[in-house]
Structure formats: structure tokens, C-alpha cells
Amino acid sequence: MSTATMERFSVSRTLHLARWNTVLLVRNRLALSYALVFPLVPLPMLLLGDRGSSTLGISAIGGVLLLAGLFPVFYNVLSQFVSRRDELVLKRMRTGETKDGELLAGIALPGILCALLTCAVAVPIAIAGGQMVPVNILLFALGAVLATVMFAAFAYWTAAWTRSAEAAQLTSLPVIVLASVGPFVGGLPALSENVREAISLTPGAAMTELVRVGWFGFDGFEATTSTLSFAETWGLAGQPLLVMLVWTVIALDLARRSMRWEPRA
Template sequence: MDLSIKRTAHLARWNLVLLTRNRLAFVYAVVMPLLPLLLLLTGDRGSETAGASAITTLFLVAGLFPVYYNVLAQFVNRRDELVLKRMRTGEVRDSELVASIALPGIASALGVSLVAIPVAVAFGQELPVNVLLYVAGAVFTVVMLSAFAFWTAAWTKSAESAQLTSLPIILIVSFGPLFTSISGLPDVLRDLAEFTPGSAMSEMVRIGWFGLDGPDATKTTLDFAETWSVAAEPLLVIVAWTFVAISLAKRSMRWEPRS
């Protein structure tokens, strides 16, 4: 798809202004993703367990609210107001519209993920063991959840109903890490939970930042080289979910309100 960077940047800046004018959306985009860092103040300072819990929660919140929910709500709003229909009659291409709506939330989530590093270090955590894996997890997460937002928009009738239609994805992403951390859960269910997008996101953080080998690990045991092989499975899972989400979004994209 042909995409004009200048035109996309202009549209993204316009969407960012609209985002900052909406107080609730601004709280979702900036304030809520940073709140999990307060978990670093509880328990033992410098504890890998506390750090992994705080950063994985930050990852989930940053992905679900600035990216998934905000992109979903903005796209549905623009569609219902016929903004998208009017803009498509001009020079603006579909790919530019999609990218410009997603970029503000993506920038917010990636910015929060980067800010988390110096803040966590100030609270006693170590620097990421493999920052490349950490960044890869963040990038795939925002792309995947943006695509899921556009897919969800296809069967969301209004911005108000997005509160309901977004729940399946939010629950799938949120409960994956929870199920893999429950020791009493049957192995079959825990194994299935490892293939959820949320669990893959969580493991990318735990491995890439804290060098934790598996969902039950509480101490750093992996060095930079070892993290690559251990992260192969969650990385493949999140890449697969990303392609699934993009494929679903492409097939179901709706540019006009339902009649």
C-alpha cells in the first residue's frame, strides 16, 4: 500500500490533538499506563518478582488502553461521524487513515514502555537483561492490539457499545498471564494459556527485562545470550497473533456506519 509519510504525520498530529482534548481518553493514554509503576514501591525494593509484576502490568495496561481501546473508540467515532467516508473521497489513502488513527496510541504506549526503564531503575530494579527483546515485545504488542482494535470496530455499532465489544479481547489478553501464574491450575490449562497473546507479552517482558526462565521463576537465571532461545516460543506466539489480527482487520474493515 502506498503511504505518504507527510500526510500521515499531519493526520496523526490532528488525531493526537483530539485525543488530548478528551480528558478520559488522555487519562487512558498517559495516566493509567504509568500507575502500575507504583507497585515497585511495595514489597522488597529491587525484587525481581515485584519488578516483573509491575512491568508486565504496565505492558498490559499500555497496550489495552492507549492502543486497543482508544484506537477502537476513535475509529468508530470517525466512522459514525462520516469523517472517514469524506476523507476517502480525497487524496488520503486507506493506509494513511489507519496509521494516523493508531499512531498517537502507539506513541503513548511505546513512550510509557521506555519511561518505565529509568523509573524502575530509580526504584531499585536492574537494567533489562536483553533490551532488544523488551523493545520487540513492545512493538509487536502495539501493532497486534491496533489490528485487533480495527477488527473489533467492524462489529461495533457505536462508540458507546465499544465498552462491551472490547471485552472479549481485553479478557483474553488479561487472563492469559493470570492463568500461567496459578500454580494449582491443571497443566493442560496452563499450557493453553501460554498461547494467549497476553501470556506471550508477559513472558517477553519477564525474559527480556528480568531474565526469568518460565512463569514460575522468581530469580534472574538467564544472561543475554540465553534469553534469545528461551524467548523464541513467546516471540513466535505474539508474531502469530499479530498476523492473525492484521488478517482479520483487513478482511472486516468497515468505513461507513451500519445502515
Template sequence: MSTLPVVPRISVPRTLRLARWNAVLLTRNRLALTYAAALPLLPLALLLGGDRGDEALGAATIATTLTMALVFPVFYNVLSQFVTRRDELVLKRLRTGEARDAELLTALVLPGAVIAVVVALAAIPVAAAFGQDLPRNPLLYVVGVLACIALYAAFAFWTAAWTRNAEAAQLTSLPVILLAVGGQLSLALPEAAQRWAELTPGAALTGLVRVTWFGLDDGRTTSSLDLAATWGAAAPHLAVLVAWTVAAFALAARSLHWEPRV
């Protein structure tokens, strides 16, 4: 068992070469590529059946799109690839060479992260074509997406620490998927339960979309925030994501296995 480096030093060219290799392996798996690149955009079709400009529907749909872009190409893809290559001793062999641990982990995340960013950016013109407004605060929207990518990558490494094999990943991934999906339902819960649900990553992502894209706050269905107000309104949601990310990386650092579990 090994831990993540405290102060990782990364060779960018070497990391990009490793990431390119990981991307090639992903493209060779047609099913995984479909789940990663095409499936996240499907929820946007729901905007066709709704009222043009319906901000509440737009926020829910885009939050679902981003959730799928984070769960499939980032979280589950990194989890399954890490566990598979750990069991095949690929990671162990790579660690005996020049590649550092941080480079191996970053290279695993990069292909899925690029897909997630592309989906997040592609959602803007697609949603606009369906009658939705452009993001109220595009910079903060992108920051939120990047924060979520870091979080779900951390979740993947944490989950891999207690996943025995690739088949078991289908079960061990469920708690994270529930945190991602269940949090989106926080607005429909009773007030007492809603306070706890808002502390989940899914609720934080939904809140960020509502604030940064539509200027929605406090469960409202019509825009109430201007550009300046979105910064303060988004701060609690970003704080939730940062807290989860720090906790997930800390737990992964304590328990990450680079060799098959016995």
C-alpha cells in the same frame, strides 16, 4: 464494505499530518488522555511496597504497566476513534481525497503507539529507582513492545468491524481485554490450563517481560538466563504475538467497514 490494501503505499508527510490531527483530538479529551498517559504508570507504585530487587514482583508489575499502555492508548483509543469517525462519515470523506486507506489507519494508531512506547521506556528508570535491575536485553524488550503495539492495533480494527457504535465498544472490547489481562494469570493456573493460557497475548507479553528484562524463564522467581539465552527463550512468546497479529489483521481485512453499520 472495503478491505485493507494488500500492498499499501504510504505518504509519510500526509500520514504524519493526519496523525497530528488525531493527537490534537486526543489531547482535547482530558479523560481519554489521562487513561492513556497517566493510568498505565500507576502499577509501578506497587514496587514501593515490595522488596527492593524482587524480580517476580517487578516482572508482574511491569507486565501490568505495559498491558494498560497497550489496552488504553492503543487498543481502546483506536477502536473508539475509528468507530466514532466512521459513524460521523469522517473516514468516508477522507477516503474521497488523496489519503489512502493505509494512511488513515496508520495515522489513527500513531498517537497511541507513541504514548505506549514512552510508557515502556519511562518504566525503565522508574523501576530502577525502585530497586529493579535494568532490562537484560533492552533491544529485544523494545522489539516486544513494538510487536504488541501492532497486535493491539490489529485487535482494534478487527473489533471495530463488528462494533455498531462508540457506546457498543465498551462491550465489544471486553474479549480483547480479557485476553490481555487473563493471560497475565497463566503462572497461577494448573499446569493443564496453563498450557492453553500461555497462548494468549497477555501471557506472551508477560513472558517477554520476564525473559527480556529479568532473565526469568519457566516460571522461576530468580534470574537464570544470560543475554544470549534470552533470544531463544523469547522466541515462543514472539511467535504467539505474531500469530495473533496476522490473524487479527486478516480478519479485519475481510470485514472492515468504512461506513456506518446498519
């Protein structure tokens, strides 16, 4: 009966909150350097082996995407959310006009921005390091955006059962392992078909696959040469994009069921 309940998410309020969360992130030098420097750590790998090696390229670029999801987004959003909750900032904000969704998005946006920035910077660096120009740069961009949203969702789900900012060092592990299993294990040749199938459904494997298809134009896990055209990459990107989308929906649903806004009494 009330039109007030229908009121929509306010983009301007969300951006306002994001702006101040960015100020806070910049004032926390340690968190800021984690967010901006860590994701770029895999890039020097490009200088280690044969110049232009696609194996190295996939590891390095996939690594940037994974670390951009894990550090500026997942770990940063998790610790910001938990420490704001401990400081009763979230409870205070919720007494005002700010809606829960705006509060959550406002915390995630600075980290998402850092992640997308490092992914963008990685493109010219990788090309300068001898890697091929991406076959479908849009797919890489889409993958980066979806990855950041997915890891923000993982952060809120993890925050629901994280007691304090210190505890986040431990409670962040399940997601870190879940995300890392694909890039680290998925490429091993000795895996059985079933195991490979299962691993391909993890978030990290989907991200690696997106890099193989979107950037390198590789068709299948054994491919070592670029065979796909720009148009063909879209078709093969469907499964990894869907996997990431499903993880995002699952994480958001789990987060919504168990969300806590103030410290445990």
C-alpha cells in the same frame, strides 16, 4: 496495467494524519489522561512489598506493558475509529487521495506513541524502585513495539463489529479478557501442563513471558532467579514473539474481511 494501483503507502501523508489525530487526542482530555496515566498505574506496586522483589517487578512491569497495549492503543484506537466512522469523517477521507492503510495507521500512531512513551518512562522508574536493570532492554523494546501493533490490529477487528463509541465499552471486553488471562492466571502453580500450554499462547501470557525473559533473564515459568545471559534471552524470546506476531496477523486478517467505513444504515 495502471501504475497508479501500484502506488505505495505514503509515509508523509500518514505522519500528517497522525499529527492531526494527535491534536484531536490532546483536545480530548479524558481520552488523553486514560492514554497517558493508566499504563503507569501498576508502578506504585513496586513500593508495596520487599524492595527489589522480582515477583512484584514482573507484575508491575508486565502490567505496564499490558495496560499500555490496552488503553492508549486498543481502547483509544477502537473508540477513535468508531467515533470517526459515526461522524462520517472516515467516509469523507476516503473520497480523497488518502489510502485506507494510511488512514488506519494515522489513527493508530498517536496511541502507539503514548504507549511507547509510558513503556520508556517505566524503565527508569522501575529501576529507581529497586528492580534490576533489564538483561536485554532491546527485547523489552521490541516486545513493546510488537504489543502496540498487535493491539492496534485487535482494535480494528473489534471496530468492525462495534456499532457505536458507547458500544465499544462492551465490545472491547473479549480482547481485554483474552489479553488479561495470561498475566492473571498464567502464574498460578496449580495449573495442569495442558492448561498452562494453552494459556501461554494468549497475547497477554506472551507479553509476560517476554518481560520474564527479556528484563529478568528468567528461564522457564518456575524460575525465580536471573540465569540467562543477554545472548541466551534471544533464543527463549522466540516463542512469545511468534505468538504475538500470529495474533497480529490473525487480527489484521479478520479486520480486513469485516471492515466497515461508515455507520450502519
